[in-house]
Amino acid sequence: MTDAAPRLTDSHCHLDFPDFDGEHAALIDRARAAGVHRMVTICTRLRQEPAVRALAEAHEGVFYAAGTHPMSVADEPMVTVEDLTALAAHPKFVGIGETGLDYHYTADSARAQQDSLRIHIEAARRTGLPLIIHARDADDDMARILTREHAAGAFGCVMHCFSSSAALARAALDLDFYLSMSGIAAFPRSDDLRRIFAAATEANFDRLFPKAAR
16 A cells, blocks of 8 residues: 655745746646645736736636745835735735845845835735745845834744845744745755754754854
């Protein structure tokens, strides 16, 4: 007797990217055959939300989230809380984002990114939907904003594709957020990242990362 195949959820994909034009049905069928029975496709620019919503509506097991990616903030109209909360009425809309801070390539828009992040946080509070965070080279600002905003009103959050510092991991875990472990954790030079995930799962973060502990 064999065990049943695992039922997996792909919590972060981008089915609307042009790479997949014309093959959505085949791609989703292949995913189901591999055990992926649910997918969350993420909209990174609100002007693309109708197309992303249409994908979710057209395919069973496909859901969606929407927001303004931090690297796109400078090129897009500033989102409003009302924009985001209105989307939450859709039965297949399951998350706010992705949002966050990215100073690696787009540090010149740091202030606008922070404003956008706070707007997304407020939408997450009002809707009760999880925030989907992208963070790169902005650990101090990210930890500060998430901690202060959470103190002002709780919200849920997943730190998508986490590849940041132990200190930011500590801040996120202190707020009961989730850390997303992606394929980056398997890279040869990702020893520090693997230690962060090991510490998070073994509940011994303070022992392994005393400098990040409070």
